[in-house]
Amino acid sequence: MTDAGTATDVGAGTGRAASPRERYRAQVCAEIKQHARQQIATAGASALSLNAIAKRMGLSGPALYRYFAGRDALLTELIADAYRSLADTFRAAAATAEPGAGGVVALADALRAWALADPQRYFLIYGTPVPGYHAPEEITAIAAEIMEVLLDTFDGVPDGPPPGATGADPDADPDADPNAALDADPDTDLHTHLAAHRQWAGDHPAPPRTLRRALTYWTRLHGVLSLEVAGHFEGMGFDPERLYTAEVKSLLPA
Amino acid sequence: MTDAGTATDVGAGTGRAASPRERYRAQVCAEIKQHARQQIATAGASALSLNAIAKRMGLSGPALYRYFAGRDALLTELIADAYRSLADTFRAAAATAEPGAGGVVALADALRAWALADPQRYFLIYGTPVPGYHAPEEITAIAAEIMEVLLDTFDGVPDGPPPGATGADPDADPDADPNAALDADPDTDLHTHLAAHRQWAGDHPAPPRTLRRALTYWTRLHGVLSLEVAGHFEGMGFDPERLYTAEVKSLLPA
DNA sequence: CTGTCTTGTTAGAACTTCTAGCGAAGACGA
DNA sequence: TCGTCTTCGCTAGAAGTTCTAACAAGACAG
Structure with a gap:
């Protein structure tokens, strides 16, 4: 049976x-x-x-x-497959990239390519969830793996600009001192907060600033990607890829 | 009839x-x-x-x-209502906020409150789209209005750190010079690119750096928010709000 | 060869969306 | 006040869905 x-x-x-x-x-x-x-x-x-x-x-x-x-079981399986697929491409990207900042760029590129290759697969993971749904342990484990690859890769990167003052932008207004803001309180809070609740990273041993940088990287990537893939940039004329790469660079050393 | x-x-x-x-x-x-x-x-x-x-x-x-x-017609109406609701709260937030950087913060706060008040309403707009769907003109008009409020509000803000080197973060590594990266090519490209294709902003007359900053603000906010509302931070222990406010500050002057 | 286990079948219940056509009740002009 | 016209809600029913139950026929192991 x-x-x-x-x-x-x-x-x-x-x-x-x-x-x-x-x-x-x-x-x-x-x-x-x-x-x-x-x-x-x-x-x-x-x-x-x-x-x-x-x-x-x-x-x-x-x-x-x-x-x-049933229908739900099939869908759940497809979601799990999507997670596995993303984890695999992430691992592959991390493995083949040269060490250093190139690694996280490779991760970002892989994520975008993976999402654009099959938008609905992206939405199986990051799209509208059903209200009561809680992911089974099997899936959260894969999600944790994905974060781990990200953290591992970030851990090997020399510090770029911190997430607050974040990387490549030519439009540095001479009057505004980017460093002036860097000592604001809330952000110190965030560092210690994220480090204190290290469980989200599977107790990854990375230093606080790496934890924060990786998490922010993740959200910024998804910020551009989710809007792009959902078609919210459609008909707007500009190229989402440039926005994406700008956000990629925003957390990386020059 | x-x-x-x-x-x-x-x-x-x-x-x-x-x-x-x-x-x-x-x-x-x-x-x-x-x-x-x-x-x-x-x-x-x-x-x-x-x-x-x-x-x-x-x-x-x-x-x-x-x-x-039919069912689809009802759903479409609800989606339009969601857009209208967001546009209304955005306009209200922009109207009541004091001029200056407080305006964009108010917008961000309003957006998050609006999303958390009814997550499924958020997903009606920013969740999984149906593959072939193209929004009717009525809806894209409201979407454009929302962007317009954002751009208007941003236009009145004194320059904060540019999107590349973006604002409040205490973790300014003394060795890494945030300004070193600010002259990287791709970002200059992005500025001019966004300014050249100003149609996405409804030909808003804001200067290029404002266009870029507003758009990046938008994606960063949604990056945190969409992951949070979809439950991807669940069980991770940290407080998404802190991540959100950090991203809010990332593009604002101290 | 025999028995079990697995697979695919049909029948059917309980849903869903949506169409067609009927009857009643309100609105409006003469 | 009367007749007409529009609107509304109903039932009946077609076509679709998920999913259960019981049955027939194949494949595999002893």
Whole structure:
């Protein structure tokens, strides 16, 4: 009795080789998810229909319930896949980049490319959540991994401009002294606050300013990216990529 | 023959007084939308059901089609309402704030309060879009108004640190010279690029650096806010508000 | 070969959106 | 006051969805 349990753990995980039946099951699962992804990409997650997928696969409606407990289960699996996919590209980007500031730039580039390659996949993670939903432990673990890669990469970067006074901008007004503001109270607070609640970073041992810089990097990237991918810059004429790279540079040494 | 047309233009707009019938219609419309909002707030937009609303109002299913052409029409109306609501709070915040840097802070505070007051309303605008959707002209007009308020308010602010080297942070590393990076090429590009494509700002006459600062302000605010409201900071222990105010200050003079 | 386990099937309940057509009740002009 | 005209709410019903239940037929292990 498989009971449409976790449909993913078929091949790997268990030590023994996959039986032909298991391989078949895994393949059908993959095909279902493939169709689901395509459906989501073209009409959004709310248009995901098990029935339509079944028909397109030459199966009859309820057959899919042998593979997924229901529509929500399939969607949850796709979300988990999206998280895994992002974690993988992040790890890959961090691994291939040369050490130093290039690493975090590579991460930013990878994030944007990943998001633009499949906007709806981005929204599976960062889009509208259902009100009561709380992510299962499996997913929060992957999210933590992603943050860890970011923190690790940032930890190897020589200090750029601090998040308050943040990096590349030619428009340094001679009258305004960027450093004047750097001793404002709230920001010291933020440093110590983030360092004190290090749990968000999985108790990453990075120094406070790195914690803060990485987190701010993350939010600034998503600030541009989420608006761009959602189409809020559409018809505005300018190139979102330039805004993005500017924000990337805002936290990096020249 | 009303044909479930634009259900909103009942009272105002036309010069003559509203007939009792028109007032009744407007009231029913409002009640429908009220139920819809509540339903969305508790279960998300995908759970919006005309049938359920009708039942809860003591009406029978198809009666609602006298007021809205369909589910999508109702949702579109709610989205437009959300835009109008944000534009209103923005205008109010800009109007009551004292001139100077306090204005943009008031805008940021208003934005966050508005978002937290009803997260699903925030997502109606900034959440997952349906792939093919293009906003009608009515909505892009409101969006432009919102940007205009932001730009107007920013235009009255004395220059803070430029977006590259951006404001309040105590962690100014003595070794890193924030100004060193300020002449990097890409950023000059961005200034001129944004100024050249001024259409995104409704041809707002603000100087290039103001355009850039306002736009970056906007993305940074949404960067923190969207992640927070979507629950991505949940269980992380730190206080998102501090991150938010830090980003607010990042573009403001001390 | 036999029994179990897995898969796909159909039937059907309970939903949903949305259309068609009927009847009643209010608004308005003569 | 009367008749007409518009608007409104209803029921019936088509087409779609998710998902359950019971059944038939294949594949695998002993």
